[in-house]
Ligand code: HEM
């Protein structure tokens with residue numbers, strides 16, 4: 001895992017001290033709310049519907065056991081004993097008090113964490129594949145490059161006041177688990193024919209009120225030119241992105257209005273004029289960073305051990321969990337264990353302090369003290385011996401952490417919605433809970449197969465609903481919550497924006513509507529392996545509309 | 553005021569130190585109990601409340617102060633008219649933190 005150098009350490013400490021002073025001045029009245037607001041936002045502190053909210057960065061979704069324990073401690077000491085893992089691989093605390101926030105930032109700094117650039121019009125936390133480094137389908141671990149970008153983008157003087165927020169995601173795998181097409185910049189790590197590392201770069205993707213799939217701006221940029229190329233894109237955006245209208249300020253609008261060809265020409269022109277030598281990472285830096293991400297010292301471990309097959313055949317619940325939640329690992333004898341934060345009828349992404357502590361302990365025992373957060377709001381132990389899986393599962397069960405639903409219909413991304421969010425138009429969590437209850441039956445979930453349902457409580461689309469195979473958007477009509485359903489979205493390598501089916505549904509009727517759609521899909525598919533998206537592509541929306549609205 | 557609201561109104565805000573939701577009460581304090589809120593019903597009272605916002609913010613105890621429309625339910629209890637304000641008054645509608 002990456003460990004802060006002295007510069008990072010000092011800088012995070014200084015920022016915490018500054019914030020302490022700012023909070024003191026705010027509480028004493030020396031700073032007005034108008035002056036203080038941007039300062040608190042620079043440190044991840046929002047004012048939400050019922051309380052302040054603190055968003056803590058988890059760079060590229062990797063945490064140590066020690067960091068996770070500290071998050072649990074913060075949740076217990078200053079909050080209500082839980083935290084919420086988000087689609088940006090961050091964690092949010094829903095109830096911190098302003099007077100405690102300086103102490104919280106100090107506690108975070110103690111474990112090399114902070115809330116800098118988790119808000120505001122700057123480059124946000126760089127996100128990545130939660131299976132980075134261990135995925136069987138990976139070219140190389142993308143996190144060293146993510147870390148390089150973190151260092152480069154932290155307090156970047158030129159890019160601290162962009163027209164709007166800016167989100168970068170990077171994957172090193174052929175299956176995109178980081179939704180790179182829906183980011184301002186999406187990066188895919190590649191290897192060319194000479195075996196050299198480089199990057200395909202996409203630009204102008206995004207969700208929100210105008211969802212757009214990112215467009216490719218470069219097929220292959222070399223490692224040494226990655227940072228200069230990012231500078232060129234950001235400079236083009238910083239100069240020409242709209243500042244007159246918040247809703248048109250994201251780079252996706254600039255790319256869309258300019259056209260990708262013209263935008264690319266502008267970027268390339270800036271790129272050609274750059275003094276690249278000055279912008280490149282110093283020689284040896286990437287190797288230095290890579291050192292921190294070296295894979296752990298795997299013991300030689302038996303692949304497909306007898307004990308595992310035996311435990312699976314004796315425990316159907318364990319078998320279901322292995323089927324759903326365990327993924328293939330690069331290293332023979334090891335596995336990726338995904339921990340679902342989507343218990344049936346629970347709150348997607350929430351974890352109690354006890355659960356966080358348990359996961360920290362289990363990571364220490366079974367997975368080299370390392371934990372990942374996924375953009376789908378789950379946790380991952382990335383290096384578990386196959387021979388340890390059964391023990392791990394047995395420890396997860398009593399904590400409510402063994403739900404066997406990764407990638408299944410009850411593994412929904414859900415934003416906080418009107419239960420917490422000041423911008424919401426409708427609640428998301430209760431809708432997710434009802435859907436989860438409706439599809440609770442494990443057998444039925446397996447019959448349905450992989451299916452991504454994503455829910456947002458307003459048009460800002462924090463819940464990725466545009467990218468859901470089934471997307472649900474909560475709106476407000478004449479004072480009542482109602483929900484619009486979209487079909488055919490996808491957040492992976494075949495990225496697509498879902499299409500609206502028709503009139504919306506009340507909160508009580510959404511789960512039933514999803515049930516109808518899923519039944520229709522099961523009827524329509526030619527074989528069980530034909531996915532929901534394949535069926536939508538083959539038959540179009542009509543049969544689904546008929547099923548939903550025939551008797552309305 | 554950005555827009556004129558229709559109906560009986562109370563002032564709400566959040567405590568600067570804690571963030572808790574509060575309502576401006578009859579007795580001039582800020583209470584977490586909506587039922588204690590001072591209700592403005594006439595245009596004059598409503599204007600008075602609006603004018604009070606800037607002054608109240610200067611006191612530096614409560615932030616983000618704004619008026620909301622309220623009505624009385626069958627039991628005579630004050631309830632906010634908008635769903636957002638209902639949620640803000642009652643807290644999350646889900647069971648959280650002890651699952
Ligand atoms: C609770 C306080 C939150 C506020 C005030 C907030 C605000 C916003 C806004 C205004 C946008 C639209 C940006 C635009 O289109 O320019 C947005 C987008 C987004 N937010 Fe949030 N959000 C919140 C919570 C969350 C949470 C909990 C998550 C993760 C679960 C999240 C992840 C995202 C993502 C993924 C997007 C869409 C990607 C994009 O185009 O930026 N947000 N948010």
Ligand code: SF4
Pocket residue numbers: 415416417418421422423424425456457458459460461462463
């Ligand atoms: S989508 Fe809307 S309701 Fe949901 S968290 Fe984002 S801003 Fe809030």
